[in-house]
Amino acid sequence: xxxxxxxxxxxxxxxxxxxxxxxxxxxxxxxxxxxxxxxxxxxxxxxxxxxxxxxxxxxxxxxxxxxxxxxxxxxxxxxxxxxxxxxxxxxxxxxxxxxxxxxxxxxxxxxxxxxxxxxxxxxxxxxxxxxxxxxxxxxxxxxxxxxxxxxxxxxxxxxxxxxxxxxxxxxxxxxxxxxxxxxxxxxxxxxxxxxxxxxxxxxxxxxxxxxxxxxxxxxxxxxxxxxxxxxxxxxxxxxxxxxxxxxxxxxxxxxxxxxxxxxx
Amino acid sequence: xxxxxxxxxxxxxxxxxxxxxxxxxxxxxxxxxxxxxxxxxxxxxxxxxxxxxxxxxxxxxxxxxxxxxxxxxxxxxxxxxxxxxxxxxxxxxxxxxxxxxxxxxxxxxxxxxxxxxxxxxxxxxxxxxxxxxxxxxxxxxxxxxxxxxxxxxxxxxxxxxxxxxxxxxxxxxxxxxxxxxxxxxxxxxxxxxxxxxxxxxxxxxxxxxxxxxxxxxxxxxxxxxxxxxxxxxxxxxxxxxxxxxxxxxxxxxxxxxxxxxxxx
Numbered sequence: 001x002x003x004x005x006x007x008x009x010x011x012x013x014x015x016x017x018x019x020x021x022x023x024x025x026x027x028x029x030x031x032x033x034x035x036x037x038x039x040x041x042x043x044x045x046x047x048x049x050x051x052x053x054x055x056x057x058x059x060x061x062x063x064x065x066x067x068x069x070x071x072x073x074x075x076x077x078x079x080x081x082x083x084x085x086x087x088x089x090x091x092x093x094x095x096x097x098x099x100x101x102x103x104x105x106x107x108x109x110x111x112x113x114x115x116x117x118x119x120x121x122x123x124x125x126x127x128x129x130x131x132x133x134x135x136x137x138x139x140x141x142x143x144x145x146x147x148x149x150x151x152x153x154x155x156x157x158x159x160x161x162x163x164x165x166x167x168x169x170x171x172x173x174x175x176x177x178x179x180x181x182x183x184x185x186x187x188x189x190x191x192x193x194x195x196x197x198x199x200x201x202x203x204x205x206x207x208x209x210x211x212x213x214x215x216x217x218x219x220x221x222x223x224x225x226x227x228x229x230x231x232x233x234x235x236x237x238x239x240x241x242x243x244x245x246x247x248x249x250x251x252x253x254x255x256x257x258x259x260x261x262x263x264x
Numbered sequence: 265x266x267x268x269x270x271x272x273x274x275x276x277x278x279x280x281x282x283x284x285x286x287x288x289x290x291x292x293x294x295x296x297x298x299x300x301x302x303x304x305x306x307x308x309x310x311x312x313x314x315x316x317x318x319x320x321x322x323x324x325x326x327x328x329x330x331x332x333x334x335x336x337x338x339x340x341x342x343x344x345x346x347x348x349x350x351x352x353x354x355x356x357x358x359x360x361x362x363x364x365x366x367x368x369x370x371x372x373x374x375x376x377x378x379x380x381x382x383x384x385x386x387x388x389x390x391x392x393x394x395x396x397x398x399x400x401x402x403x404x405x406x407x408x409x410x411x412x413x414x415x416x417x418x419x420x421x422x423x424x425x426x427x428x429x430x431x432x433x434x435x436x437x438x439x440x441x442x443x444x445x446x447x448x449x450x451x452x453x454x455x456x457x458x459x460x461x462x463x464x465x466x467x468x469x470x471x472x473x474x475x476x477x478x479x480x481x482x483x484x485x486x487x488x489x490x491x492x493x494x495x496x497x498x499x500x501x502x503x504x505x506x507x508x509x510x511x512x513x514x515x516x517x518x519x520x521x522x523x524x525x526x527x528x
Contacts (some may be wrong), residue, residue, distance in 0.1 A: 010365045074451045171396050191502045191511040238455045245455040248511045 011120030013043035015127040016129055018135040022072050023142075026260040029077040029248065030139055032151040032209055034091040034132070036065035036081035042092040047087055048111030058105045059085045063153040063231035070241025075248070076260070077150075080136045082128070087113065089128035092151070092208050099130070099205065106160060136213060148178070148257065149214040149221040150248060153206075154228040164199050167192040169225035171200065173207035175215050178222040181251035189247040192228040192230070199225065220255060222248075269456040275384030277307035279391040280347040282399040286336050287406075288419040290524040293341040294403055296415040296473055298355040300345035301330035311351055311376030321517070322369045323349045325418040327495035330415040334505025339512070340524070341414075344400045345390070351377065353392035356415070356472045363469065364393070370424060381476035400477060412442070412521065413478040413485040414512060417470075419463050428463050431456040433489035435464065439479050445515035455509040456494070463489065464505065484519060486512075 016039065035095075038060035040046055045049060046054055048158045053059065064083055072079035086102075086112055093100035101124050103113050140147050157164055168190065172179035179196065186194045200206040209222060214221035224244060231237045280303065302324035303360060304310055310318055317323065329345055336343035346355045350366075351374055357364035365388050367377045380388075404411050421428055432454065436443035443460065450458045464470040471487060478485035495501045513523060 083450050185510075185513075188506070188510075190506050191499075235455075242452070242454050242508070243510075245451075246449075246507075246514060249449070249452050250510060250514060250517075252512075 006131065010117060011123035013041035013123070013127065015041060015131070018132045018137055019079070019081045019083055020139060021069065021079040021081070022076065023078050023139070025072065025076045025078040026142055027075045027077040028143065028145055028257060028260075029071075029124035029148045029150055030113050030136075030143070030254075031068050031075075031077050031079040031212045032136060032149060033061075033065050033068040033081040034209060035061035035081065035086050035153060036068065037083045038085045039083060040085050040088055043087060044112055047106070047113060049087075053108055054085070057154070057156040057228060058108050059087050062228045063237055064154040064226065064228075065229055066227060066234070066237035067154075067241050067244065070238055071150070071152065071245050073249070074241060074245040078139055080132075080139055082132050084128050089124040091132040092206060094208055094212070095125045095129060097205060099207075100125075106156075133212075136209070140213060140217075140219075146254065147219050149210060149219055151209050151223045153223065153225045154231060155225050157227050157229045159199070164227065165193055166195045166198045167227045167230060168194045169198045169200065169211050169223075170194060171194075171197050171202075171207060173202045173210045173215055173224060175210075175218075175221060177255060178220040178251050181254040182222060182247055184254070185247065185250050189250065190243050194225070220252070220257065222251075272415075273441060274381060275387035277305035277387070277391065279305060279395070283343070283345045283347055284403060285333065285343040285345070285398055287338065288344050289336065289340045289342040291339045291341040292407065292409055292521060293335075293412045293414055293516075294400075294407070295332050295336045295339075295341050295343040296400060296413060297325075297329050297332040297343065297345040298415065298473060299325035299350050299417060300332065301347045302349045303328050304349050304352055308352060308376055310376050311359050313372070313374065313376070317372055318349070321418070321420040321492060323351050326492045327501055328416050328418040328490065328492075328528075330498070330501040331418075331490060331495055331505050331508065334502055335414070335416065335509050335512070338509040340507060341525045342403055344396075344403055346390050346396050353388040355393055355396040356470060358472055358476070359389045359393060361469060364389075370420075383500045393419075397476075400473070404477060404481075404483075405416070411483050412493060412516065413474060413483055415473050415487045416490070417487065418490045418495060420492050421493045423463070428491065429457055430462045431491045431494060432461045433460075433462045433464065433487075434458060435461050435466075435471060435487035436485070437466045437474045439474075439480055439482075441486040441519060442515050445518040446486060446511055449511065449514050450517070453514065454468060454507050484516070484521065486515075
């Protein structure tokens with residue numbers, strides 16, 4: 001179905017296209033931010049949520065986009081980001097997953113996602129997920145050599161009423177090469193409480209982007225989860241981008257990946 | 265002259281030996297902290313200074329030792345540190361330099377260093393500088409392969425009444441290889457205001473340790489100057505150690521230096 005055809009349908013809305021920043025970046029790294037935005041198109045009537053919930057971690061990953069931009073800038077890497085709330089469609093979930101258009105998120109019901117007609121759900125997929133997937137695929141295809149996929153997320157310090165001690169998660173699916181290389185060198189780069197596959201792991205279905213775009217093609221990949229209370233201010237976001245940038249480069253060098261502009 | 269002979273002389277004092285931490289560290293890096301301590305032996309009567317001055321940057325590099333320890337720990341590197349104030353003898357100056365036993369430091373006169381008899385000056389050299397030089401030389405000689413010399417210093421945010429904007433200085437003498445490799449990658453590692461050979465440079469005589477121990481032997485080397493208001497708390501010191509550790513490793517990898525435990 002074309003986008004125009006979808007927009008004429010039941011459940012249609014005006015959807016901003018995914019953002020592609022620094023498309024000609026020299027780095028093999030492609031930074032991905034699926035939960036960059038809390039924007040909900042007007043046609044969806046705020047999904048029945050109040051303003052506070054729509055600005056909370058339920059709707060997006062606060063701070064993640066700023067960190068992703070900082071990494072993109074530092075590494076001269078292209079950045080692909082969704083510009084729509086994950087409550088409309090979670091671009092880090094496949095269409096078949098119930099959580100792709102969640103009826104509930106943590107402790108919040110999402111009224112606007114309940115009892116969707118098939119055409120409404122189809123519109124979410126066609127207007128949010130498909131353009132995002134196509135953008136990311138085209139960026140990967142345009143890479144000169146093998147790309148490296150790095151996805152940037154943030155998580156809430158308190159979930160379901162339980163405080164989380166983990167500060168940074170290094171996540172992977174079946175291909176742990178880059179995660180392993182980074183975890184081996186944690187102590188060189190940060191004093192934060194860093195853990196493998198926490199607070200989520202592949203069993204929670206959070207590695208879709210990696211599984212879809214990196215694992216089958218054999219591309220190095222990692223998903224980074226940052227506790228969002230650590231990246232509230234521009235200064236904190238920038239410092240986190242610096243920490244992660246150096247650490248990603250460090251991991252890639254262990255794997256023998258050539259970094260442009262490195263030859264001395 | 266033996267140390268026992270010196271101690272029997274005019275101007276003698278009881279001097280703590282240089283500290284060597286993690287002597288069996290696996291890293292090629294040797295961390296050096298010449299201005300780690302503000303200790304003035306009792307026999308020297310506080311050099312005629314008040315308690316406040318004796319705790320100020322005039323007497324040592326506040327915070328530098330904590331950062332040096334953090335780097336030593338993270339990199340598994342040996343650390344060599346003086347345990348005596350630079351006002352007694354500045355271990356980063358050759359005996360021939362007037363500033364080795366300074367009569368004046370910034371805006372402060374050092375009464376206890378004025379009009380020293382030759383034997384008094386000789387005692388400072390024999391009891392402070394010579395043991396420091398010998399410790400560092402023995403650590404370098406014991407290294408399995410070519411060592412890498414990294415000296416850690418801090419500087420005052422306001423000097424002679426002028427505020428300094430520079431936050432981190434990457435300093436070198438005639439061999440800029442490691443400094444160049446680090447400066448090339450500044451943007452990956454930190455958002456601080458980083459400058460080459462600021463707030464001091466080789467023309468100020470501050471690269472003595474590098475010039476004495478690294479340059480003639482062809483060892484990679486760098487001197488790092490940290491503005492001391494950035495490393496006041498344990499948390500800040502630890503974060504700075506993490507930033508510098510990752511950045512040093514990053515620079516060494518550019519130069520093709522093998523890092524133990526890195527093979528994946």
